[in-house]
Amino acid sequence: MRKVLTSDITAKVSELCIEAACHLGADVIDAIKAAAEQEVSPLGKDVLGQLVTNFELANEEHRPMCQDTGITIVYAELGREVELDGSLDEAIHEGVRQGYEEGFLRKSVCDPLTRVNTTDNTPAIIHTTIVDGDSLSLTVATKGAGSENMSGLAMLKPSQGVEGVKDFIIQVVKDAGGNPCPPIVVGVGIGGSFEKSAMLSKKAIMREVGVSNPEPEIAALEAELLQSINDLGIGPMGFGGMITALAVHIEKHPCHIASLPVAVNMQCHADRHKHAVL
Amino acid sequence: MTEQKQIKITPPLSDADVEALNAGDKVLITGVLYTARDSAHKKFIELLDAGKELPFDPKGQLIYYVGPTPTKPGEIIGSAGPTTSGRMDAFTPRILETGLKGTIGKGQRSPEVLESMKEHKAIYLAAVGGAAALIAQSIKKVEIIAYEELGTEAVRRLEVVDFPAIVVNDSKGNDLFADGVAKYKKG
Numbered sequence: 001m002r003k004v005l006t007s008d009i010t011a012k013v014s015e016l017c018i019e020a021a022c023h024l025g026a027d028v029i030d031a032i033k034a035a036a037e038q039e040v041s042p043l044g045k046d047v048l049g050q051l052v053t054n055f056e057l058a059n060e061e062h063r064p065m066c067q068d069t070g071i072t073i074v075y076a077e078l079g080r081e082v083e084l085d086g087s088l089d090e091a092i093h094e095g096v097r098q099g100y101e102e103g104f105l106r107k108s109v110c111d112p113l114t115r116v117n118t119t120d121n122t123p124a125i126i127h128t129t130i131v132d133g134d135s136l137s138l139t140v141a142t143k144g145a146g147s148e149n150m151s152g153l154a155m156l157k158p159s160q161g162v163e164g165v166k167d168f169i170i171q172v173v174k175d176a177g178g179n180p181c182p183p184i185v186v187g188v189g190i191g192g193s194f195e196k197s198a199m200l201s202k203k204a205i206m207r208e209v210g211v212s213n214p215e216p217e218i219a220a221l222e223a224e225l226l227q228s229i230n231d232l233g234i235g236p237m238g239f240g241g242m243i244t245a246l247a248v249h250i251e252k253h254p255c256h257i258a259s260l261p262v263a264v265n266m267q268c269h270a271d272r273h274k275h276a277v278l
Numbered sequence: 279m280t281e282q283k284q285i286k287i288t289p290p291l292s293d294a295d296v297e298a299l300n301a302g303d304k305v306l307i308t309g310v311l312y313t314a315r316d317s318a319h320k321k322f323i324e325l326l327d328a329g330k331e332l333p334f335d336p337k338g339q340l341i342y343y344v345g346p347t348p349t350k351p352g353e354i355i356g357s358a359g360p361t362t363s364g365r366m367d368a369f370t371p372r373i374l375e376t377g378l379k380g381t382i383g384k385g386q387r388s389p390e391v392l393e394s395m396k397e398h399k400a401i402y403l404a405a406v407g408g409a410a411a412l413i414a415q416s417i418k419k420v421e422i423i424a425y426e427e428l429g430t431e432a433v434r435r436l437e438v439v440d441f442p443a444i445v446v447n448d449s450k451g452n453d454l455f456a457d458g459v460a461k462y463k464k465g
Contacts, residue, residue: 041462042282043302043444047406050442054412064347064357067410067430104356106347106430115317117429146362146384146407178455179362179385181407233463237384237407239444240458270408 001083002134004278006091009136012276013095013124016140017072018103020272021064024055027209028185028246028271035183035236035243044241048183051236051269066270069105070142072096072124073202079133089126092138096124108145127199139206141273147184147266150176153198156260165190165262166225172264173229173245178238181268183246185209186229189263192253201265204249206273213250222248246271286440290338291379293399299445301452305403307441311342311382313434315361318425319369326372333424333433336378340403343383345430346414355420355436359410360384363402367391374398382443386455396451403443404454416441 029052036048058065074092084091100107100121107121131137152172156164169188176184189200212219225248235241246269255261287295288309299305312334314322322332343363347356363383370381371394380400384407387395395402405413419437426432446454 041458043458044462050406050409050412054406054409057415058357058411061411063350063411065411066408067345067347067357067359068361069347104348104350106345106356108345108430119429149362177386177459178404178407179364181384231464233459233461235458235462237404238386238455238458239404240454240460240462242462268408 001081003083003085004136006084006086006088008278009088009091009138010095010098012138012278013074013092013140014099014102016138016274016276017096017099017105017142020140020142020274021069021103021105022062023059024065024270024272025208028269029055031209031246032183032269035246039236039241039243041235041239041241043239044236044243047236047239048243064105066144067106068108068144068146069100070144070272071109072121073141073143074124074126075139075206076126076128077131077137078128079135080130081134082136088128092124092126093122096120096122105142136278137275138278139273139275141206144268144270147180147268150180150266151201151264153194153261153263155194156262158258158260160260162221165260166228168262169225169264170228170232172266173234174232176266177234180266181270182234182238182244183236183269184244185267185271186225186245186248187265187267188248188250189265190250190252190261191255192261193255193259194261196253197261197263198265200251200253201263204251205265205267205271207249209247209271218250218252222250289340289379291340292338296379296399296401296449299401299448301445301448301454301457303445305443305445307340307443308439309437311340311436311438311441313342313344313436315343315345315431316365317428317431318433319366319373321425323369323372326376332376334435336373336376338377338379340380340382341373341378342436343381347410347430349420355414355417357410358414358417360405360407363387370394374400387447392447392451392453395447396449399449401445401449402447404446405441405443413441
């Protein structure tokens with residue numbers, strides 16, 4: 001067994017929250033720069049240019065790229081040979097608490113009904129899996145609500161097939177229009193159960209932009225959907241243009257013979273997530 | 279950057295100022311903006327229902343839908359980009375009746391808001407969503423004028439210089455979102 005200190009987990013989660021909020025991954029910045037080259041709408045091109053300037057400014061000055069520093073989603077893959085000296089969940093929540101305070105990040109978490117703010121951005125949404133090995137892998141995403149609110153889930157009839165799946169995904173993106181801050185990354189979960197499809201769609205967003213699903217048929221579906229979505233003409237910030245999405249990421253899972261769940265998790269251009277291993 | 283001219287505006291805006299603006303125009307705002315989002319709007323409606331006045335004189339003014347990040351010591355404001363305007367749709371027609379001349383946010387408005395904007399000669403402007411660090415540079419002074427207990431959702435009076443925005447809906451019923459999408463839609 002290898003010991004991992006909960007104090008180290010807290011410190012790492014804190015650091016990852018701030019890193020995610022202030023420093024966008026090179027994969028996303030490169031995708032936006034490429035989109036700016038392709039975009040033909042003058043206003044759309046202008047918006048993409050402003051986004052690049054904004055990301056560079058946030059990076060240089062170590063400040064949040066967006067005022068919505070999100071609800072914090074944490075994926076913890078805990079090696080079965082790791083021995084912890086306390087609660088993993090509590091160590092993560094404390095990391096969020098410290099990171100949002102020290103990084104001057106906005107505390108955006110509240111009671112769903114009274115709307116009273118918890119004042120420290122906790123609780124984080126934590127997804128833990130037990131894996132082989134003696135290390136703890138952490139992925140922290142700061143998920144803004146502008147895009148999250150535009151997500152959708154449908155329990156389709158199996159007879160609707162892949163065409164029904166495509167139609168639903170495109171309809172969700174079309175209805176969202178400029179709200180989710182396009183250019184977006186569209187995370188899709190197909191199959192599983194009601195909650196599994198949603199989990200898959202979130203996981204799909206964590207994938208590096210520009211990397212296709214390893215299954216050729218799914219990769220082809222991703223490419224086809226990306227084209228169909230960009231043909232909608234929504235464009236950067238919804239002002240009209242060729243680039244509405246930077247990528248479509250699909251994850252799939254076997255489902256019940258009577259079900260065809262499809263979840264679409266929308267991600268704005270500030271596709272913020274950071275990873276570390278302890 | 280495109281060659282399109284940027285129009286400078288300073289609130290309070292008159293009917294004539296608003297009528298001169300067209301969907302698709304790029305504007306630079308210098309002067310005062312008031313911030314309000316979900317919770318503050320709810321309180322505004324409660325005030326109006328009680329026959330009371332808003333915490334600021336809305337005549338000719340613009341409301342910016344924003345909830346900034348906390349301000350670092352020695353700085354003016356944190357990151358301060360627009361939030362989704364649609365969440366304020368239920369409140370906006372009522373607020374426009376007070377003489378407010380426009381709103382700034384991101385995303386589309388409801389048919390009721392668009393109709394109300396025509397009736398009251400108001401505009402809807404979009405700032406670039408997510409460009410929060412960049413937009414913050416145009417904010418020169420910040421003062422909380424109401425509901426401090428709401429934290430990021432408190433009502434702030436901002437003094438801005440060359441705050442960049444784009445006219446999405448003008449007072450004549452034109453809509454940049456509809457026109458833009460129609461222009462670039464394929465198939």
